[in-house]
Amino acid sequence: MSLIDLYSARIQKNFDEDQEEIVSILKKNQNQTIKLINYYKGLPFSYPATVTAIERGIVDLDVRAEQAFAIEKSRSTFIRSPLFKHDIFARVQYVNVKKMAASFIKFSYVEIMAEHRNFLRMVPDPHPNALIKSPVGNFDGSVYDLSLSGINITMQSSCPLEIGAETSVSFLLRNLENSFSVQVAVPAQLIAINGDAPPRDYRFTIKPDKMLERQLSQYIVQRQVDIIKEVKAAIV
Numbered sequence: 001m002s003l004i005d006l007y008s009a010r011i012q013k014n015f016d017e018d019q020e021e022i023v024s025i026l027k028k029n030q031n032q033t034i035k036l037i038n039y040y041k042g043l044p045f046s047y048p049a050t051v052t053a054i055e056r057g058i059v060d061l062d063v064r065a066e067q068a069f070a071i072e073k074s075r076s077t078f079i080r081s082p083l084f085k086h087d088i089f090a091r092v093q094y095v096n097v098k099k100m101a102a103s104f105i106k107f108s109y110v111e112i113m114a115e116h117r118n119f120l121r122m123v124p125d126p127h128p129n130a131l132i133k134s135p136v137g138n139f140d141g142s143v144y145d146l147s148l149s150g151i152n153i154t155m156q157s158s159c160p161l162e163i164g165a166e167t168s169v170s171f172l173l174r175n176l177e178n179s180f181s182v183q184v185a186v187p188a189q190l191i192a193i194n195g196d197a198p199p200r201d202y203r204f205t206i207k208p209d210k211m212l213e214r215q216l217s218q219y220i221v222q223r224q225v226d227i228i229k230e231v232k233a234a235i236v
Helices: 015-028 065-074 210-235
Strands: 007-009 034-040 043-055 058-062 076-080 087-096 101-112 129-134 137-146 150-155 166-175 180-194 200-206
Touching (some): 015 101, 065 087, 166 200
Antiparallel strands (some): 034 076, 076 087, 137 150, 180 200
């Protein structure tokens, strides 16, 4: 999942002054526990963390192993604390899953937009091929992530679809762990296009019927279970 989908900047003064302020507040309150938030394949991981050292703008933290794993994959984290009126985005400089330690730089105020969604947006495995049918033609893509109300499809070539286009999208969702599969065929409306050149991500809203909604819900719950198992196996 692209970081651009997860948050929106909330600059207070400018980047440098905001960063200086964030580090200063953390330094004055090193004994206070903070919470980290990361998204791995769409699933949020959020655990408390403890500041162990701050030097030259680098903040060292003791973290949970699950959090360290998610940090390693995204190379970043979100920080939440009552010390700040906004959440914070930080880039990772160092992370060690086994030692449960991480160091961060480049702090900025943000709003985590992913928390405003009505449904979790999960990354399927494997990514199914998708067929988009529209009045201007049919187009092939790959489902990057999905929820009960939307689908994000990556297309490798140029596509003439415009925002607001009414289409239908079909693909086969498979779960290799338990041979569970869902055949999806659903009306979809294009609401956003990300990327200046191919491959681009095309985001659609969908309105599944009750039966498909139940099937998608079952699949999404199983994906959460699979992702948790994957993370726990990786940190052993």
